[in-house]
Amino acid sequence: xxxxxxxxxxxxxxxxxxxxxxxxxxxxxxxxxxxxxxxxxxxxxxxxxxxxxxxxxxxxxxxxxxxxxxxxxxxxxxxxxxxxxxxxxxxxxxxxxxxxxxxxxxxxxxxxxxxxxxxxxxxxxxxxxxxxxxxxxxxxxxxxxxxxxxxxxxxxxxxxxxxxxxxxxxxxxxxxxxxxxxxxxxxxxxxxxxxxxxxx
Amino acid sequence: xxxxxxxxxxxxxxxxxxxxxxxxxxxxxxxxxxxxxxxxxxxxxxxxxxxxxxxxxxxxxxxxxxxxxxxxxxxxxxxxxxxxxxxxxxxxxxxxxxxxxxxxxxxxxxxxxxxxxxxxxxxxxxxxxxxxxxxxxxxxxxxxxxxxxxxxxxxxxxxx
Numbered sequence: 001x002x003x004x005x006x007x008x009x010x011x012x013x014x015x016x017x018x019x020x021x022x023x024x025x026x027x028x029x030x031x032x033x034x035x036x037x038x039x040x041x042x043x044x045x046x047x048x049x050x051x052x053x054x055x056x057x058x059x060x061x062x063x064x065x066x067x068x069x070x071x072x073x074x075x076x077x078x079x080x081x082x083x084x085x086x087x088x089x090x091x092x093x094x095x096x097x098x099x100x101x102x103x104x105x106x107x108x109x110x111x112x113x114x115x116x117x118x119x120x121x122x123x124x125x126x127x128x129x130x131x132x133x134x135x136x137x138x139x140x141x142x143x144x145x146x147x148x149x150x151x152x153x154x155x156x157x158x159x160x161x162x163x164x165x166x167x168x169x170x171x172x173x174x175x176x177x178x179x180x181x182x183x184x185x186x187x188x189x190x191x192x193x194x195x196x197x198x199x200x
Numbered sequence: 201x202x203x204x205x206x207x208x209x210x211x212x213x214x215x216x217x218x219x220x221x222x223x224x225x226x227x228x229x230x231x232x233x234x235x236x237x238x239x240x241x242x243x244x245x246x247x248x249x250x251x252x253x254x255x256x257x258x259x260x261x262x263x264x265x266x267x268x269x270x271x272x273x274x275x276x277x278x279x280x281x282x283x284x285x286x287x288x289x290x291x292x293x294x295x296x297x298x299x300x301x302x303x304x305x306x307x308x309x310x311x312x313x314x315x316x317x318x319x320x321x322x323x324x325x326x327x328x329x330x331x332x333x334x335x336x337x338x339x340x341x342x343x344x345x346x347x348x349x350x351x352x353x354x355x356x357x358x359x360x
Contacts, residue, residue, distance in 0.1 A: 062250045062282065096252075133325040158309040160282055169312075189315040191280050194253060194325040 021130010024186035028054075028140050028147040031125045033088065033118035036105045041086065041116045043140075043147060050082035051141040051150075051177060053170060056120075056131040058089045059107045060098040061193035064134045066159045068111050071135070074155070074170060075115040083139075083174050085115040090126035090134070096196035126195055133192030139173045139183070150177060153188030222279075222286060222294075224305045227314035233276065234318065234330065234337075240272045241333040241356050243349075246306075246318075246326055248280045249293045253343040254327040258297060260346040264353060265301045273353060275301040280326065283307050335359035 022028055032042045043052055053074055057064040075085035093100035101119055108117045120126050129138055130152075139151035151173035156165045173183035236242060245261050247254035258277075265275040277299065281290045286305060294303060308314055315324045319339035322328050328341045331352055338356070 062248075132323045154312060157312060159311075160309060164309065188312040189322070189324045190311050191315070191324045191326065193251060194327075196252070 020127065021132075022128075022138065022149045022152065024149055024152060026149045028138065028149050029125070029128050030147065031088075031118075033125065034101075034121060035116045035118050036101070036108050036113075041118055043086070043142075046084065048082065049084060049142060051139065051174075052147070053078060053083055053085045053174065054129070054138040054140060055085060055087045055135055055155075056090045056126055056129070056137075056195070057087050057135040058091050058096070058099045058193070059103050060091075060096060061134045063159050063190075063192045067135050067155055070155055070162065072111070072114055074174075077171075078174050079115075081174075081178055083177070087113070087115055087117045088120050088125060089117065090120045090123065090131055091196040092123060092198050095198050099196070123197060131195060133190070133194055135192060137170050139170060139177070141177050151183045151186055153185075154190035157188075159190070222290065222303055222305055224283060224286075224307050227306065227308040227310075227317065230278065230304065230306055231317070234332075237332065237334050237337075239334060239360060240274050241268075241331065241353060241360070242274050242276065243353060244276045244278055244330045244332075246278050246280060246328045246330075248326055249285075249289045250281070251326040255293075257327060257343045257345075257349075258299070260344060260349050261301060262297070262299060263346055264349055267350075268353060271357060273357070277301050277303045279303055279305045281305060331356050333357075333360055 030043045032040050035041045043049070055071060057067070057071065071085060071087065078084065089099055089104055091099040104117055104119065135155060137151070137153060137155055138149055140147040141150045151170065153169060155170050157167040157169070158165045169185055169188050172185065176183045233242070234244065243261070243264060247258070249255065261275050261277065264273065279290055283305065290305065311324060315322050319330065321339045322341050325341055327343050328339070329344070331338045333356055335356065338352070
């Protein structure tokens with residue numbers, strides 16, 4: 001019996017881990033997080049933005065690294081159109097070597113990041129969004145001063161080879177919003193690095 | 201598993217790409233393994249050398265493999281390392297840690313489709329582990345201590 005209960009607990013725990021956080025059409029919280037330049041950044045700071053491409057990403061994860069250039073491209077293309085990228089490092093640097101604040105500053109300088117790269121101090125924002133891995137994207141649309149989640153998932157369908165990408169999920173979602181439509185694909189799954197929390 | 205791999209190799213379903221013969225498979229080629237429901241208890245761990253919590257729990261899968269081989273427990277390590285890093289990272293890691301369970305590399309870009317097919321409970325984060333036999337298929341998107349892993353396997357064996 002005890003074993004059955006234990007099994008039920010694990011299955012419930014696993015299901016719960018997936019079920020937490022936002023789903024498409026949920027209202028997303030704003031945040032006030034420290035940027036690599038020492039300032040703090042909130043979505044409310046952007047008076048003219050029509051929405052945001054919020055990307056939970058980090059320094060150490062090979063999938064995040066594989067997507068760095070594509071994240072810069074997304075920012076350059078879409079901030080002109082009202083949908084800038086905001087990157088947030090959700091990892092606790094104490095348990096994720098290479099993901100500290102100074103490491104973030106260094107990497108951003110090396111790669112020439114064109115977008116804010118924020119640290120989720122206290123690790124409150126990533127669980128609210130339901131980010132589980134890096135990179136994990138949330139495309140938000142601003143409606144009457146609120147931030148509505150319109151897409152959750154991967155940037156595209158091929159992390160290893162930009163040339164072999166067939167579906168550009170984030171790009172398609174943002175273009176749909178720009179045209180006043182809803183994205184066709186609202187969630188996707190991808191392999192990524194688990195977000196690192198002390199004691200886990 | 202060796203028999204299955206040998207069979208798959210024989211059928212030309214997978215190809216060995218290097219001296220250590222670490223098969224590189226698509227999801228379609230991996231799926232038959234995940235569909236097995238017999239008196240063998242399969243423990244299939246999805247991992248990568250770049251995944252710190254995966255590396256941390258790797259000795260527990262080795263220990264399980266060593267301790268439960270006589271009880272028809274098959275440990276299979278499905279690596280999601282990049283194919284171009286098989287020679288430079290994966291094989292050196294296997295050698296360094298003397299890993300003896302079967303290792304496969306899953307190379308299939310369309311993760312949005314196949315993650316869901318492995319288990320609807322899986323978001324795609326690593327590590328993740330499937331434990332299954334005739335009694336059913338359980339999936340865990342988490343890391344384990346040895347005690348936790350052993351408890352799950354013992355319980356699965358009891359269900360047979």
